[in-house]
Amino acid sequence: MRFLTPLANLSTGPTGTSARRFGSSAAAGFLAVALVAGCGGDAEEQASPTGAAGETTSPSEPAATDTAPRSSAPEDGEAAPADAGAATQAPADEPEDSSEDAAVEEVVITISDFAFDVPETVAPGTEVTIRNEDRVGHTVTSDEEGLFDTLVAGGTEETFIVPEEPGEYSFYCRPHPNMIDTLVIG
Amino acid sequence: MRSVDYRSPTSKLELLVRALVVLALAVDALIHFRLAGNFSLAVPGGIAGGTLFRLQAGAAILAGIFLAVRGSRGAYALAGLVLLSAFVAVMLYRYVDVPAIGPIPAMYEPIWYFEKSLSAVATGLGAVLAGAGLLLQRGRKPQ
Numbered sequence A: 001m002r003f004l005t006p007l008a009n010l011s012t013g014p015t016g017t018s019a020r021r022f023g024s025s026a027a028a029g030f031l032a033v034a035l036v037a038g039c040g041g042d043a044e045e046q047a048s049p050t051g052a053a054g055e056t057t058s059p060s061e062p063a064a065t066d067t068a069p070r071s072s073a074p075e076d077g078e079a080a081p082a083d084a085g086a087a088t089q090a091p092a093d094e095p096e097d098s099s100e101d102a103a104v105e106e107v108v109i110t111i112s113d114f115a116f117d118v119p120e121t122v123a124p125g126t127e128v129t130i131r132n133e134d135r136v137g138h139t140v141t142s143d144e145e146g147l148f149d150t151l152v153a154g155g156t157e158e159t160f161i162v163p164e165e166p167g168e169y170s171f172y173c174r175p176h177p178n179m180i181d182t183l184v185i186g
Numbered sequence B: 001m002r003s004v005d006y007r008s009p010t011s012k013l014e015l016l017v018r019a020l021v022v023l024a025l026a027v028d029a030l031i032h033f034r035l036a037g038n039f040s041l042a043v044p045g046g047i048a049g050g051t052l053f054r055l056q057a058g059a060a061i062l063a064g065i066f067l068a069v070r071g072s073r074g075a076y077a078l079a080g081l082v083l084l085s086a087f088v089a090v091m092l093y094r095y096v097d098v099p100a101i102g103p104i105p106a107m108y109e110p111i112w113y114f115e116k117s118l119s120a121v122a123t124g125l126g127a128v129l130a131g132a133g134l135l136l137q138r139g140r141k142p143q
């Protein structure tokens, strides 16, 4: 069945390329998911911050009190009802966390000589860097449509957010369907 | 060579060869069209890889139609050239890391996968059969 996969993606050439523009509207993203696998990355990208917003307030609290009084004020008033809308505005604190991010070890999927090198396990929701050491472009595309699909041009790197749900996610490269590997989330 | 004109201009063998070459061209075109979009992801530079694939596919379709309706030596020669160019390209870029040449991007891809293998086999055999068809038709007047 592997060789049939490119057929499903036949129409995603241009779409897949534009999948890197994460700015596209959520509506368009979800609509596209129904049609083509190529846009799955978009929807995932936009869905996960919203879903996780409720639980991620605590790490940013200390920073908020010091430097971002504007974000601490609404927290008291609208914390309960504003799960999706206001909570996603919290990333105002993100610059403060950059020192923490730097301390965290970078998780990298390396592509070289048309093969993936994947860490044994990756924590749920981690931002993973894909480093492409080949001269041609590759993609990291989930077998299950729409989970992730990131294009990495030759000699560059990109990042993507791995799924929140633990498990084994097989993936492949769209231009080279025999490039396959498995991402273990846990 | 005119004596060959006694033979039916379209022998059964020639028709079989012609059908197989047309089939090879059809496989060539289909695979190149199918892979074009994804190949542009891998090779976006110069004339994007996908554009080269579509050119190959378009040439294969034209050559296939020409051969199917005419069966002339010229049609066999064109079919053979189209198939040979595809075969040489796929083998070259499978085994040799050719740098970008002018507008032709670097397309080194040291792997096989089903469609690529099928394309290589079809175009290789098709090119040989086109040569055979050319020989079968050598007695016919060029039109």
Ligand SMILES: [Cu+2]
Pocket (backbone or CB within 6 Å): A114, A137, A138, A139, A173, A174, A175, A176, A179
């Ligand atoms: Cu690849």
